[in-house]
Amino acid sequence: MKDNHVTLPTDNQEDLNQILRARRAKLAKLRELGVNPYPYRFEVRHRIAEILERFDDVCEKESAAGVGEHFSIAGRIITIRAMGKASFCHLRDDSGQMQLYVKKDIVGERGYEIFHLLDIGDIIGAVGTVFRTHTGEKTLRVQSFELLSKNLYPLPIVKEREDQVFDAFTDKEARYRERHVDLTVNLEVREIFEKRALLLCTLRRFLEERSFLEVETPILQPLYGGALARPFTTEYHALERTFFLRIADELYLKRLLVGGFPKVYEISKVFRNEGMDRSHNPEFTMLEFYEAYTDYHDAMDLTEDMLRECVSKVTGGFVIRYQDAAINFEVAFRRVPFFDLLHELTGEDLLEKSLEELQKIARLHGVEEPAMSDGKIYDELMKTHIFPKLAQPTIVYDYPLSLSPLAKKHRNGARLVERFQVFAGGLELCNAFSELNDPLDQRVRFEAQQRFRVEGDEEAPPIDEDFLRALEYGMPPASGVGIGIDRVTMLLTDQASIREVILFPALRT
RNA sequence: GCGCCCAUAGCUCAACUGGUAGAGCAACUGACUCUUAAUCAGUAGGUUCCAGGUUCGAAUCCUGGUGGGCGUACCA
Numbered sequence: 187m188k189d190n191h192v193t194l195p196t197d198n199q200e201d202l203n204q205i206l207r208a209r210r211a212k213l214a215k216l217r218e219l220g221v222n223p224y225p226y227r228f229e230v231r232h233r234i235a236e237i238l239e240r241f242d243d244v245c246e247k248e249s250a251a252g253v254g255e256h257f258s259i260a261g262r263i264i265t266i267r268a269m270g271k272a273s274f275c276h277l278r279d280d281s282g283q284m285q286l287y288v289k290k291d292i293v294g295e296r297g298y299e300i301f302h303l304l305d306i307g308d309i310i311g312a313v314g315t316v317f318r319t320h321t322g323e324k325t326l327r328v329q330s331f332e333l334l335s336k337n338l339y340p341l342p343i344v345k346e347r348e349d350q351v352f353d354a355f356t357d358k359e360a361r362y363r364e365r366h367v368d369l370t371v372n373l374e375v376r377e378i379f380e381k382r383a384l385l386l387c388t389l390r391r392f393l394e395e396r397s398f399l400e401v402e403t404p405i406l407q408p409l410y411g412g413a414l415a416r417p418f419t420t421e422y423h424a425l426e427r428t429f430f431l432r433i434a435d436e437l438y439l440k441r442l443l444v445g446g447f448p449k450v451y452e453i454s455k456v457f458r459n460e461g462m463d464r465s466h467n468p469e470f471t472m473l474e475f476y477e478a479y480t481d482y483h484d485a486m487d488l489t490e491d492m493l494r495e496c497v498s499k500v501t502g503g504f505v506i507r508y509q510d511a512a513i514n515f516e517v518a519f520r521r522v523p524f525f526d527l528l529h530e531l532t533g534e535d536l537l538e539k540s541l542e543e544l545q546k547i548a549r550l551h552g553v554e555e556p557a558m559s560d561g562k563i564y565d566e567l568m569k570t571h572i573f574p575k576l577a578q579p580t581i582v583y584d585y586p587l588s589l590s591p592l593a594k595k596h597r598n599g600a601r602l603v604e605r606f607q608v609f610a611g612g613l614e615l616c617n618a619f620s621e622l623n624d625p626l627d628q629r630v631r632f633e634a635q636q637r638f639r640v641e642g643d644e645e646a647p648p649i650d651e652d653f654l655r656a657l658e659y660g661m662p663p664a665s666g667v668g669i670g671i672d673r674v675t676m677l678l679t680d681q682a683s684i685r686e687v688i689l690f691p692a693l694r695t
Numbered sequence: 696g697c698g699c700c701c702a703u704a705g706c707u708c709a710a711c712u713g714g715u716a717g718a719g720c721a722a723c724u725g726a727c728u729c730u731u732a733a734u735c736a737g738u739a740g741g742u743u744c745c746a747g748g749u750u751c752g753a754a755u756c757c758u759g760g761u762g763g764g765c766g767u768a769c770c771a
C-alpha cells in the first residue's frame with residue numbers, strides 16, 4: 187500500500203509508470219512553448235462561490251449582467267471535457283467549483299494548445315466573463331488562463347452524476363497518510379476542519395469576552411502531572427536528562443493562579459502514551475481554563491453556556507445529529523450525582539459498601555477481576571454501563587475521592603470530591619473540579635498516588651515538589667475545566683472516529 | 696496488547712473448488728466549437744503488500760512479517 191510512489195526515482199524515466207511519464211512529457215512540452223509551469227503569482231480577484239451567488243438570479247442564456255465584467259479566479263482543475271476547438275473543465279477553489287469554457291477563437295491557437303497540455307489536478311488561474319450554457323450551468327467564458335502549478339502525480343478521479351458519486355477516494359489509510367489528497371478530493375473532509383477552526387475561534391472569543399487570559403506553558407517538562415496517564419519521554423541533551431511531554435496543562439496553569447492571574451486558559455496539544463482507538467489519539471488538543479474565586483457549580487454554568495455557544499456557532503442550531511441520535515443542547519443539561527447513577531444501575535448505595543461487597547456487585551455487572559480499589563470499581567461500572575449511554579448533554583458530579591487527586595474534598599462529605607464531567611453522545615467531553623488548594627491535603631493525595639505507583643500503577647503521577655511549594659504560597663479558591671477539543675469536534679461534525687477530526691492522525695510508519 | 700477481517704492498475708472494484716490477472720473511470724493516439732460520469736474509434740498500463748513454503752502450476756493454500764479496518768482491553 188504505502189510508498190510505491192514515493193520510492194519512484196524521478197530522474198529515471200524508465201522506472202516511471204506511463205501516467206507519470208506522460209505528465210513529465212507534457213511539462214517538457216510546456217517549457218518548449220515558453221510556459222513556466224511554476225510561475226510566481228497570479229492576481230486572484232474573486233472567489234468562485236461569490237461569483238455563483240451573484241449570478242444566481244440571472245436567468246438563462248447569455249447573462250446581460252455578466253457581459254463585459256471580467257472575473258479572475260484560481261484553483262485546481264477537477265474535470266476536463268476537451269473537444270477539437272472548444273473545451274470545458276471544472277475549476278475548484280476553497281469556496282466551490284465552477285465550469286470553465288475555453289474556446290480556441292478566444293484564447294488563440296497557442297492558448298488552446300497549452301490548454302490541451304493541462305491535466306486534472308493542475309492549478310490554474312483564469313480570467314473571463316460569466317454566462318450560462320444551454321443546460322443552464324453558470325460558466326466562465328475564459329479570455330485567458332495561466333498555468334500556476336503542474337500536477338505530476340495523478341489525483342483520484344471522483345465523478346458525480348445526479349448526486350451519485352463514483353469511485354470516491356475512500357481508503358482510510360490512504361486518506362490519512364495523504365491528507366492533502368483527501369482534502370483536495372473530498373469536500374466534506376474540508377468542512378470538518380473548517381468547523382474545527384470555527385470551534386476553536388468560538389471558544390477563544392467566549393473566554394476572551396469573559397476576560398480570560400490566553401497563556402502558554404511548557405510542553406517539555408522535567409516532571410509530568412495533572413492527569414492519570416503514562417507520558418512520552420524525550421532526551422534533553424543539554425541537560426543530560428530525560429524530560430516528559432506534558433499529559434495535561436493543569437499544574438502550570440494553577441501556578442499562574444498563585445501568581446495572580448485570576449482567569450487563565452490554554453489550548454494546546456497534550457500527549458498520552460497509550461493505545462489509540464476511535465476516541466483516543468496519543469496527541470490530542472485540550473482546552474483548560476481556570477477561574478479564581480469560583481467553585482465547580484460556577485464552572486458547570488460556565489461550561490454549559492460555553493458548549494451551547496459552540497454548538498450554536500458551529501452548527502447553526504441547538505439540536506445536533508450525532509450517529510443517528512438527536513442531541514438537544516437548548517434545554518438545561520441534566521445534572522446528576524455520580525453515585526445516583528450507580529444507584530440506578532445496581533439498586534444499591536455503593537458509597538456505603540465494603541470493598542468485598544463492591545467486588546461482588548461488580549462481578550454481577552460483568553467486571554471480570556474486581557480485585558481493585560473501590561475507586562477503580564466505581565470507575566469501571568460507570569465506564570462500561572453508564573457513560574456510553576449518556577446521549578443527551580449530562581453533567582455527572584461528585585466523584586469518589588480516590589479517583590481525583592487534584593480535586594477539592596466535598597464540602598459536605600470527606601469521601602467525595604467536588605468534580606464533574608460532561609457527557610454527550612456517549613462521549614466524555616469535559617472534566618472539571620473545585621481545585622484543591624490546600625497544600626497539605628495535596629501532599630497527602632500525592633503520597634496516596636505514590637503508593638499506587640509503587641504497587642505498579644503506571645498511570646499514577648509522581649510527587650511534584652515544585653507544585654506543592656507553589657500551593658504553599660497560597661492559591662485562591664478556583665474552579666478548573668478541561669475540554670477535549672477533538673471529542674467536541676467529533677460531536678459537532680457527526681464523526682464516530684477521532685481520526686476524522688485530526689488532520690494527521692497517528693499512524694504506524 | 697488480544698480476536699476477527701482486509702491489502703490486486705493512478706482511483707473504485709472483479710477473477711469459481713489452485714490453471715498463469717480483468718472492467719469502469721484516469722492515461723496515451725486520433726475525431727469533435729455548449730460539454731458535464733462528454734461521446735466515438737484505437738492503444739498502452741500489474742513486484743496481485745513483503746519474505747519464505749507446498750504444488751507441474753499460487754492473487755488464490757500454509758508460515759512469518761508489514762500496514763490498515765472493526766471489536767475488545769487500556770485510556771479522567
